[in-house]
Amino acid sequence: MNPSRRKMLKAGGLTLAMIPVVAMAAKNDAMRASMKYKDSPEGDKSCATCVQFVPGKSPTDLGGCKIFPGDTEVSPKGYCVAWAKKG
Numbered sequence: 640m641n642p643s644r645r646k647m648l649k650a651g652g653l654t655l656a657m658i659p660v661v662a663m664a665a666k667n668d669a670m671r672a673s674m675k676y677k678d679s680p681e682g683d684k685s686c687a688t689c690v691q692f693v694p695g696k697s698p699t700d701l702g703g704c705k706i707f708p709g710d711t712e713v714s715p716k717g718y719c720v721a722w723a724k725k726g
């Protein structure tokens with residue numbers, strides 16, 4: 640194998656290894672903007688008490704939101720205009 644081919648393969652391997660990290664941390668900027676999402680609560684309203692919130696591993700971890708497809712960085716202390724009281 641010539642050196643440049645070996646270099647290319649190595650770079651390809653690194654790129655592939657990084658994909659899961661990128662996939663695990665993502666923001667749906669378009670939905671965040673249209674729903675006026677912010678990382679702080681609005682009075683006593685926050686994602687943690689919203690029916691759309693998909694909690695992370697622990698109650699303080701970042702999670703997801705059912706109306707923000709692909710977003711994995713929704714804060715339990717966040718808020719947006721689509722907030723709806725859970726249960």
Ligand code: SF4
Pocket residue numbers: 674676685686687689690691692693703704705706713717718719720721722723
């Ligand atoms: S709809 Fe809005 S308030 Fe409710 S969890 Fe999603 S981002 Fe948070």
